[in-house]
Amino acid sequence: MLNLGGQLNQFRQQAAQAGFSGSGIMDVHPSTGVIRLKLNTLPPEALKSFTENFSQALAMMLGGMNIQVKVHIEREG
Numbered sequence: 001m002l003n004l005g006g007q008l009n010q011f012r013q014q015a016a017q018a019g020f021s022g023s024g025i026m027d028v029h030p031s032t033g034v035i036r037l038k039l040n041t042l043p044p045e046a047l048k049s050f051t052e053n054f055s056q057a058l059a060m061m062l063g064g065m066n067i068q069v070k071v072h073i074e075r076e077g
Contacts, residue, residue: 020046 015021022041028034039054041047052073059069 019043020050022050 020041020043022039024040025038027036027038039047039051041050055071055073059071062069
């Protein structure tokens with residue numbers, strides 16, 4: 001049997017040991033299908049990498065639910 005709570009706690013501990021943490025705000029509009037996220041990370045330098053990796057993981061999860069996803073990543077400069 002899977003112990004998802006235990007796995008989540010292990011994941012949190014690993015992130016904390018690596019010095020990674022953060023906060024976020026999720027704005028959800030169910031009737032229009034819009035979900036917006038505003039993320040902050042500690043250390044702040046990890047924000048770009050985390051955001052890109054998280055968007056890829058989210059796109060994979062949606063693909064697994066048979067939802068086609070196009071991802072646009074804004075490049076600075």
